Amino acid sequence: MQPPASGTAEPAAARAAHKAAAPPAETPARGGTPGPRTADVVAEAVRGAILSGELAPGTPLREEELSATHSVSRHTARTALATLTAERLVTAEPYRGVRVSVLDDAALIALQELRCALETEALRIVRGRGIHPPDVDAALDALAAAEASGDWPATLDAHARVHRALVDAADSPRIAEEYRRLDSEMHLLLTHVRPAYAPGALTTEHRAYVEAALADPEHAVREHLEHSTRMIVEGRRTN
Numbered sequence: 001m002q003p004p005a006s007g008t009a010e011p012a013a014a015r016a017a018h019k020a021a022a023p024p025a026e027t028p029a030r031g032g033t034p035g036p037r038t039a040d041v042v043a044e045a046v047r048g049a050i051l052s053g054e055l056a057p058g059t060p061l062r063e064e065e066l067s068a069t070h071s072v073s074r075h076t077a078r079t080a081l082a083t084l085t086a087e088r089l090v091t092a093e094p095y096r097g098v099r100v101s102v103l104d105d106a107a108l109i110a111l112q113e114l115r116c117a118l119e120t121e122a123l124r125i126v127r128g129r130g131i132h133p134p135d136v137d138a139a140l141d142a143l144a145a146a147e148a149s150g151d152w153p154a155t156l157d158a159h160a161r162v163h164r165a166l167v168d169a170a171d172s173p174r175i176a177e178e179y180r181r182l183d184s185e186m187h188l189l190l191t192h193v194r195p196a197y198a199p200g201a202l203t204t205e206h207r208a209y210v211e212a213a214l215a216d217p218e219h220a221v222r223e224h225l226e227h228s229t230r231m232i233v234e235g236r237r238t239n
Contacts, residue, residue, distance in 0.1 A: 038072050042080035045070075050089050050100055051184065052153065053191045057102040061090060088185050103189045105233055111185055112225045118179045119163065119225075122170035123217035133169035136162060136210055144203040155202065156190050162206050166213065195231035196238065 046066070049055045061084075066077040081098050084090040092098045103111065126133060143158035160183050167179045197205075205224075212220035 038070070039076050039079035039083065042066055042070050042072065042077060043083040046080065046084060047087075047089060047184070050084075051187050051191060055100050057100050057188070057192060059100045061098045061100065087181050089188055101185070101188060103185065105236075108189065108232060109229060111182060112229045115179070115182050115186070116222050116225045118175055118182070119167055119213075120217050120221045122167040122172065122175050122179070123213050123221060125170040125172065126166070127214060127217060131169060132214070133165050133210075135165040135168065139165045140203065140207055140210065143206060144200070147200055147203050150199075152194055153191070156187055159190075159202065159206070160187060162210070166210065189232065193232055193236045195228075195235035197231070 046055070046061065055061075061081060063074050063077040063081065066072075066080065067074050070077070081090060081092070085092050085098070089101055090098050091101045139158065139161035143155065143162055146154035146158040164176075164179070164183065168176050170176075209220065209224045213224070
């Protein structure tokens with residue numbers, strides 16, 4: 001694909017990433033304090049555009065566009081896309097290039113099964129220690145406020161906070177790291193699919209879920225995620 005001619009619309013991927021453009025990482029930060037790598041800055045910009053819905057599933061992401069927008073090398077743009085590929089937010093296919101990921105029903109089910117394994121193990125650890133996740137009540141309150149406002153992006157963020165609060169309480173960096181990768185995929189899917197929850201129903205469901213999961217994670221997590229999978233599939237068919 002050739003760069004856009006003067007006066008034509010800026011490509012979607014470049015326009016979305018332009019908002020967070022930053023100086024190249026090769027330039028040391030003042031005072032000798034290292035700043036974020038340029039590839040990480042580019043990845044964060046594109047990640048934000050994907051999870052906000054500005055870049056729709058299937059949107060192509062081209063190295064040359066990111067390179068031009070951020071004034072970085074093709075190698076740096078390629079590294080940023082590799083980061084997002086590892087997070088499964090984008091998919092690299094031979095002869096087709098890199099595109100924002102599209103999760104079909106089979107991929108959704110596989111994703112939920114893996115989330116179930118990680119979240120169940122985290123909650124098993126939490127239950128064994130006899131602790132109450134320190135951040136979960138604030139996360140539930142944030143979910144209630146977001147639902148009341150009718151703000152779906154804020155609701156998604158708060159929903160993710162609830163689940164992360166449960167997982168993080170296990171104090172297992174490896175489980176938390178892997179879970180966050182899956183959380184990004186779920187956020188991507190739910191950005192474009194809104195299950196048919198009545199106002200406040202999501203908060204009510206999650207308050208009950210937290211209580212059940214802390215008591216019996218093996219059954220509660222699986223039941224909760226299977227229910228959410230059904231809701232997402234139905235929401236996808238009606239959207």
